[in-house]
Amino acid sequence: MTRDAIRDLILEIIEDIDEDADFDTLEADKPLRDQLDLDSMDFLDIVMELRKRHKLQIPEEDYPELATLDSCVNYLEPLLADA
Amino acid sequence: MNILNTRIVITGVGLAAPNADNLTEFRQKLLAGTSEITEIDLRYFGKAPAGICTFPETKYRKKKENKRGTRAGCLGVYCANEALADATLPIDHYDSSRIGVYIGLTEHGTVETENEVYNISQYDYNVDYWTHHHNPRTVLNNPAGEITMNLGITGPHYAIGAACAAGNASLIQGVQMLRLGEVDMALAGGISESTGSFGIFASFQAQGALGSADDPRKACRPFDLSRNGIVVSEGACIYVLERLDDALERGAKIYAEIVGYGMNSDARDFVLPYDKRQAECMELALAKAGLAPEDIDILNTHATGTKQGDIEECKAIRKVFANSKSTYINNSKSIIGHAMGAAGVLELAGNLPAFEDNLVHPTINVTDFDPECDLPNMVLQQPVKLDSVNTILNNSFGMVGINSVIIVKKMQ
Numbered sequence: 001m002t003r004d005a006i007r008d009l010i011l012e013i014i015e016d017i018d019e020d021a022d023f024d025t026l027e028a029d030k031p032l033r034d035q036l037d038l039d040s041m042d043f044l045d046i047v048m049e050l051r052k053r054h055k056l057q058i059p060e061e062d063y064p065e066l067a068t069l070d071s072c073v074n075y076l077e078p079l080l081a082d083a
Numbered sequence: 084m085n086i087l088n089t090r091i092v093i094t095g096v097g098l099a100a101p102n103a104d105n106l107t108e109f110r111q112k113l114l115a116g117t118s119e120i121t122e123i124d125l126r127y128f129g130k131a132p133a134g135i136c137t138f139p140e141t142k143y144r145k146k147k148e149n150k151r152g153t154r155a156g157c158l159g160v161y162c163a164n165e166a167l168a169d170a171t172l173p174i175d176h177y178d179s180s181r182i183g184v185y186i187g188l189t190e191h192g193t194v195e196t197e198n199e200v201y202n203i204s205q206y207d208y209n210v211d212y213w214t215h216h217h218n219p220r221t222v223l224n225n226p227a228g229e230i231t232m233n234l235g236i237t238g239p240h241y242a243i244g245a246a247c248a249a250g251n252a253s254l255i256q257g258v259q260m261l262r263l264g265e266v267d268m269a270l271a272g273g274i275s276e277s278t279g280s281f282g283i284f285a286s287f288q289a290q291g292a293l294g295s296a297d298d299p300r301k302a303c304r305p306f307d308l309s310r311n312g313i314v315v316s317e318g319a320c321i322y323v324l325e326r327l328d329d330a331l332e333r334g335a336k337i338y339a340e341i342v343g344y345g346m347n348s349d350a351r352d353f354v355l356p357y358d359k360r361q362a363e364c365m366e367l368a369l370a371k372a373g374l375a376p377e378d379i380d381i382l383n384t385h386a387t388g389t390k391q392g393d394i395e396e397c398k399a400i401r402k403v404f405a406n407s408k409s410t411y412i413n414n415s416k417s418i419i420g421h422a423m424g425a426a427g428v429l430e431l432a433g434n435l436p437a438f439e440d441n442l443v444h445p446t447i448n449v450t451d452f453d454p455e456c457d458l459p460n461m462v463l464q465q466p467v468k469l470d471s472v473n474t475i476l477n478n479s480f481g482m483v484g485i486n487s488v489i490i491v492k493k494m495q
Binding site: 020052 | 214215
């Protein structure tokens, strides 16, 4: 999966959680939680969706890697290389 | 002054019924006998008549929060906000730590658990796919808690489990907490999301107690010889309860005073009702209200449309009201189905406008009246106009032998 495709995947999952999420001004290197209406339960939703869609088991210690859109892409790129 | 004599009044009503999302519309449809019971298709179970509520689900909170929470929470948030709006009561009128939220539930968590088991069935029952939302969604205080989160209420919130007597039980809890001075305002009522559970339908069916008809609007037929069971409905109704003095001080519209209540247990059977205890429960409530049977103008029955349940309640009413020529008897479930934990409060709400219009709404779907249900002044098919309506008694009974009765009086 390309970096752009991973980015779109994350945004699609966030939109499923909150269809009112506004991505127009989203800065990819800033924490998602500071810019969107997301809390810890929502992040667990993202983890669950990645598990359901791509059979990814993300260990708890890696959750901080999902803090920003950029860090999500960096972290997921090798894991979704064959996806 | 004895605090137990503190007068408690209803000053706001918020509701979602299978045929209305506000009291005005609800009253109109009850008077017209307009049922909107429909047919739904349940996972595993198949088709069944049911009452489904249509209301503006995102009026008071975002879709995201509805998705996060439960259907019961969504119904509760809507009704709590509507009740406050109806009471013209800003949420900051009372100290938020002095507001109590008491919600009656027949059951809770069944829908969410069934959904989650189905979800993991899609993943070979691997519990790694079980949602982290399961516990906060299924704790029994969930619907009440969702209301407090939405309104910023920091006083107590909890659920009252009393099967289908739960709505009335929570109303009683609200009265008691106001009288004890534990809170200054209560949001009390009942909620049911049971139509989302195939198991509830299947269980009633297995018990031979699920109502049916070619036309779903005729599936709930209390007191009719052809009745064959319950129609499960979702629904919710929440009241604003205040002390009379506080309500008068702020110039509130007062729907009614809660003057009597009773609760007791059959101590006998898991599902079968018992007329003797139901009669005792009505007598308890009348004694607490200081009223005689003939002082009751409208008796709103619990009757769900089961063979034995309706007969048993009529026997109980006969025992207590045999000599009352002035009590008129009706049933709301024939029109809206059985909203379980919301039933008592929802049905009482639908009758409150009788204090203004002096009308008794009818029981519908009675074409072949069961003589075993015969009582004087049964209001069937058409509303009846009385000279005046000053008191209403609501019966609500539930499984495992729980009975509740509420009596309200018009403010003079």
